[in-house]
Amino acid sequence: MCERYDLIYYYHGKQFCEPGYNWGPGVKDHYKILFIHEGKGTYQVNGCTYSLKKGEGFMVFPDTICHMVADEQDPWVYSWIAFQGDYVEPLLSQVQLNKKNPHFQFAPAGWFDPWLDQLTEAHKLAKNSELVVHSILYRLFAEWLDMLTAPQAIGYLPKAKEVYVRKAMEYIKTNYYNKVSITELAGMIGIDRIYLSSLFKESIQLSPQMYLLQYRMDKACDLMNNQQLSISDISHSVGYSDPLLFSKMFKKVKGISPSHYRRKIV
Numbered sequence: 001m002c003e004r005y006d007l008i009y010y011y012h013g014k015q016f017c018e019p020g021y022n023w024g025p026g027v028k029d030h031y032k033i034l035f036i037h038e039g040k041g042t043y044q045v046n047g048c049t050y051s052l053k054k055g056e057g058f059m060v061f062p063d064t065i066c067h068m069v070a071d072e073q074d075p076w077v078y079s080w081i082a083f084q085g086d087y088v089e090p091l092l093s094q095v096q097l098n099k100k101n102p103h104f105q106f107a108p109a110g111w112f113d114p115w116l117d118q119l120t121e122a123h124k125l126a127k128n129s130e131l132v133v134h135s136i137l138y139r140l141f142a143e144w145l146d147m148l149t150a151p152q153a154i155g156y157l158p159k160a161k162e163v164y165v166r167k168a169m170e171y172i173k174t175n176y177y178n179k180v181s182i183t184e185l186a187g188m189i190g191i192d193r194i195y196l197s198s199l200f201k202e203s204i205q206l207s208p209q210m211y212l213l214q215y216r217m218d219k220a221c222d223l224m225n226n227q228q229l230s231i232s233d234i235s236h237s238v239g240y241s242d243p244l245l246f247s248k249m250f251k252k253v254k255g256i257s258p259s260h261y262r263r264k265i266v
Helices: 088-093 113-122 129-149 159-175 182-189 193-204 208-223 231-237 243-254 258-265
Strands: 008-016 022-026 031-038 040-045 048-053 056-060 066-070 077-084 103-105
Touching: 008 113, 008 129, 048 056, 077 113, 077 129, 113 129, 129 159, 159 182, 159 193, 159 208, 182 193, 182 208, 193 208, 208 231, 208 243, 231 243, 231 258, 243 258
Parallel strands: none
Antiparallel strands: 008 077, 022 066, 031 056, 031 077, 040 048, 040 066, 056 103
């Protein structure tokens, strides 16, 4: 039986702190995750002081006195999302986050920006904005916890890299029949095109373009079994408006033409 996790969105934001900027000592009546994009600073809570920098983050727990101070020379830039819920602490315990261990490493600094953009856009919706915002919050948590708990065995990519590659693959698998721009795909994930290509080659020894091409041609092979579909129909079904280009790409991947492949399987 699945556990039930209640997450109630409060607010989100991003701040470019001035040198020495500080908040507190004070308390919040809700939970707050802060992700550090640039710079560094200190977080003081429960008698401990944590020196944190870009690529790290920390939790603010409700009714717990804390104090945040930006570095004088390299002040931090951080984003936050505030929320509440009866089952938040059991959820955070999955990644050993609690009042005694409130800090973490999460991902490259750019990971959180697309989520902020989604939350901001959701607030502009005239209808169902609250439902959309909470949906985004659940998906953000799922991906973030996944990054923090991804396997670290030899041969695995670092956590954030795994997530980027998996998200790109999932997008390709659900959009292969449309026009897919690798540049737009990388931007949607929150990284640049060159970095996405390097992650694919590191993970599966293929470029994103070649992975997309092979996936399309594998789908085309599946469709060849349907005799009611012409080669042109199959071409359009896997994202090619030009059947001649489709045939050229099919032969490049499979070694034979689509018509020859179909004759072999009939």
